[in-house]
Amino acid sequence: DGGITQSPKYLFRKEGQNVTLSCEQNLNHDAMYWYRQDPGQGLRLIYYSQIVNDFQKGDIAEGYSVSREKKESFPLTVTSAQKNPTAFYLCASSRTGGGQPQHFGDGTRLSIL
Amino acid sequence: AQSVTQLDSQVPVFEEAPVELRCNYSSSVSVYLFWYVQYPNQGLQLLLKYLSGSTLVKGINGFEAEFNKSQTSFHLRKPSVHISDTAEYFCAVSTFSGGYNKLIFGAGTRLAVHP
Numbered sequence: 001d002g003g004i005t006q007s008p009k010y011l012f013r014k015e016g017q018n019v020t021l022s023c024e025q026n027l028n029h030d031a032m033y034w035y036r037q038d039p040g041q042g043l044r045l046i047y048y049s050q051i052v053n054d055f056q057k058g059d060i061a062e063g064y065s066v067s068r069e070k071k072e073s074f075p076l077t078v079t080s081a082q083k084n085p086t087a088f089y090l091c092a093s094s095r096t097g098g099g100q101p102q103h104f105g106d107g108t109r110l111s112i113l
Numbered sequence: 114a115q116s117v118t119q120l121d122s123q124v125p126v127f128e129e130a131p132v133e134l135r136c137n138y139s140s141s142v143s144v145y146l147f148w149y150v151q152y153p154n155q156g157l158q159l160l161l162k163y164l165s166g167s168t169l170v171k172g173i174n175g176f177e178a179e180f181n182k183s184q185t186s187f188h189l190r191k192p193s194v195h196i197s198d199t200a201e202y203f204c205a206v207s208t209f210s211g212g213y214n215k216l217i218f219g220a221g222t223r224l225a226v227h228p
Contacts, residue, residue, distance in 0.1 A: 004156075031214060040122065042203060042218040043157075050213060090156055098209035099145035099164045102216055104156035
């Protein structure tokens with residue numbers, strides 16, 4: 001079945017450490033997205049990408065970085081510059097064009113040790 | 114700028130009762146609207162979408178929503194809820210500019226169905 005796979009499901013970060021969250025899709029979608037979810041705040045867009053080797057900052061990109069070397073993969077790195085990284089991170093993908101729904105992975109929960 | 118307001122953060126309801134989850138949006142252009150459901154520790158699943166045409170949209174799990182352009186609303190309804198409908202529900206509006214398709218989400222409504 002086609003879908004989006006996020007790994008790991010749970011991740012712990014030590015102070016000063018960078019961690020990378022994986023996101024892989026086999027839906028043949030061009031566009032991919034990373035969101036951060038905090039309780040009571042809905043989803044906030046971190047980064048998005050429409051094609052390989054191109055990506056754009058979302059609303060809360062500070063302290064995060066991404067790469068898009070392959071169409072299927074869009075990993076997110078949470079750097080030590082992100083001072084409050086504890087959250088639920090969701091990856092999504094979609095076809096390009098207006099009105100396309102986004103399809104979501106099952107998320108990664110990041111916590112600070 | 115486009116925005117989405119979900120008017121209730123929590124909605125408690127008894128099993129087999131009807132429910133309405135309210136969503137209002139602001140947009141200066143034509144909109145595409147979505148409702149998603151999220152079960153605990155999972156991603157979001159698409160319930161239904163409005164792109165154009167009939168203002169009454171039917172989705173999965175017996176949910177439906179009505180697009181009201183004059184009131185800028187897109188409320189979600191179900192005539193009879195089940196315990197398994199307990200989840201968080203998100204309304205979203207799609208923006209499409211510069212070739213990029215983005216979703217703006219509301220803060221979510223937690224539906225709690227009680228026996």
